[in-house]
Amino acid sequence: MSGYLYRLSGRLPPGGAGYLHSLLLLSGKTESFVRPVRRPKMLQTVMIIPPGADLSAYIGGWERIMVLSFSMLQESTGGQHVPVCLEQPIEFSPVPGCSLMDIGMEISEKLDGDAPQRMKANILFQELLLALFEGSSGPNESAQERAIAQTVEYMHRNYHRSVSREQLAEVAGMSADYYSRLFKKKLGQTPVEFLTGIRLKHAKQALLSTKESFRAIAQSVGFADEFYFSRKFRTATGVSPSHYVRQVKAAQRIVSLQHHLTGHLLALGIEPYAALVNSYYPLRLKEARDIGHFRPDLDKLAAVEPDVIFTCEVYDEETQQKSRMFEHIAQTVTIPFFEDWRTQLRKVAVATGREGEAEDWLQHYELKAQQTRAALSPFTEGKSVLIVGVGNGRICLFGHRNVGAVLYGDLGLQAPDGLGDIGLYREIDYSEIYSYDPDILLLTSFRNDGSPLTKLAIREKIRQIESDPRWMAMKAVRSSKVYSLFEEQHLYTLYSAYSHNLLLDKLLELWRTELSK
Structure with a gap:
């Protein structure tokens, strides 16, 4: 058989x-x-x-x-x-x-x-x-938890679509009634309530970072119409969407959990009430309260009683675990990390009611970048620039983000042949530097905390690079076109409106001698 x-x-x-x-x-x-x-x-x-x-x-x-x-x-x-x-x-x-x-x-x-x-x-x-x-390991429990987790993931991926209880039960491989009871037992909410919470969370972000209508926002996050959305929003928050937006824009105690967002706030004329403060990024804050050095301290964050928290969705593992608590402390505005810095600035401006100031600032910056590009052109025209980051025993090549956004983007300087399409940076062995032959070499900080130990390590790494016989063969070295931006750690390499504006000034200062020749 x-x-x-x-x-x-x-x-x-x-x-x-x-x-x-x-x-x-x-x-x-x-x-x-x-x-x-x-x-x-x-x-x-x-x-x-x-x-x-x-x-x-x-x-x-x-x-x-x-x-x-x-x-x-x-x-x-x-x-x-x-x-x-x-x-x-x-x-x-x-x-x-x-x-x-x-x-x-x-x-x-x-x-x-x-x-x-x-x-x-x-x-x-x-x-x-x-x-x-x-x-x-818990015969039914582990399988049930996996099934519930799959449906939660499905909701996060498909919240903007029509999602029914029956669809979720199908994903879980359960009957609809049993799935609903099990979901509520595990998470304390029905599947529909949980899905509504996800949709409202995304709606809040859209309300605070875009100028779209309530109707467009409601439809974009999965609600049938703006009236149903408004009812659900009021039930969850106690206020209407329009009142909610006015409250956040009127906030006085603004807290920043990322340095580049602090830079955007400074560009808009807002010093945050509290922020991360460390020697990596000397952002010249005057009165901002310290809520942590490299990661937010939840106790300090809660103690400053913020009205609104600005953050992004990219965290290290330790901060990721804390991030679930941010919204329990204050309304949280999430600015997408990988968006262009101009888009980030505009979204921060919408959330703070500074749209006019943002457009004025950007208009001034574009003019300044054009003027700087014209002023530097006698020195940089037709020349390639390599940006090398040096840290404590580590070295990298910077790409088209951060400091590269200004040099390769706004100023239109040329990257060396073979550099490829590096986004933020790429760590390398120091010997790889010699495979490029740039006309201009710019040395800057890479994970430089400003401590005496790190500064000593950077000097040792530079000494190692310069003692290699291949160093003197590089075009930039032979023509004395090697420059450094080490004195203020990462002030000029931060991907923010504030730092980019300072970098334009710094490059003019750095290359003034060349321009006077």
């Missing part, structure tokens, strides 16, 4: 007392599925099937299937035992090195014997269940 495909289906017997369960043992090489789990199974499949469950399995002639029916009781008050009825199949991971089918066959054989044999069958069955539970 091998090679033939059979379909085994039907309803499992519910049992006279309504609590007869079944242990399914399926062994072979075929794929199978058991509703409502609906996931491919290979080799050994082991499940506890509740009373009345629908079972469908596809097996080939070389597979074996066994169903062991049993009662399941739970101790109650007064030493009584009551039936237990599961609502969902329990799936087990196969036990390594254990032939479950052989154990099941032995149990079946002993069940047909006399009383002592039937007792042994029960002992074997108990041992089988023990092996299954010990070999699985």
Whole structure:
């Protein structure tokens, strides 16, 4: 019979007392599925099937299937035992090195014997269940958590689309009613409430960082119309969307959790009430309160009682864990990290009610960049520039973001041949520098905290680079066109409106001698 495909289906017997369960043992090489789990199974499949469950399995002639029916009781008050009825199949991971089918066959054989044999069958069955539970990390729990997590991820990816409870249940592989109960038990909300929360979170960001209409925002995050959106928004926040926007724009205690956002705020004439403060980025803050050096301190952040927090979606692992608490402290405005710095500045301006100031600042900057480009052209025209970052034992090439956004972008300077399309930076071994032959070499900080130890390490690294025989062969070195921006750590390399404006001034100062020749 091998090679033939059979379909085994039907309803499992519910049992006279309504609590007869079944242990399914399926062994072979075929794929199978058991509703409502609906996931491919290979080799050994082991499940506890509740009373009345629908079972469908596809097996080939070389597979074996066994169903062991049993009662399941739970101790109650007064030493009584009551039936237990599961609502969902329990799936087990196969036990390594254990032939479950052989154990099941032995149990079946002993069940047909006399009383002592039937007792042994029960002992074997108990041992089988023990092996299954010990070999699985919470047999049903882990599978349920994975299923719920999959639907949460699905909501985050598809919140802007029409998403029904039935669709989510399908993703989880559960019935809609059971999925809803399990979801609320795990997360404290119904799936619809959770999805609405995701949509409102995205709507808040759009309200604070764009000039789109309420209708456009409502539709973009998955609400049917602006009226339903407005009702849900008021229910969740206690205020209308328009009142919410006015509140945030009138905020006085503005906190920045990223240095480049602090730079954008400074460009708009706003010194944040509190910010990260360290020697990496000497942003010349006068009165801003310190809420951490490299990562926000949650206690300090809460203590300053911010009205609004500016942050981005890119964090290190430690800050990522804290980020869930930011919105519990104050309204959080998330500015996309990988967007162009001009777009970032405009979004910060919308959230702070400084749109006019942002456009004025950008207009002034564009004019200044044109004037700087014209002023530098006698020195830079037709010449390539390589930007090298040097740190404590580390070295990198900067690309078209940060300091490169000004040199290669706004000033239109030429990158050396072979540099390629580097986004932010690319770490290298120092010897790679010699494979480029730029006309101008600009040395700047790379992860420079300004400490004496780091400054000493940078000097040692530069000494190593300059002592290499290949150094003197470089065009920029032979023509004395090597310049440095080390004195203020990362003030000029920060990807922000504030730093870019300062860099234009610094480059004019740096190359003034060349321009006077």
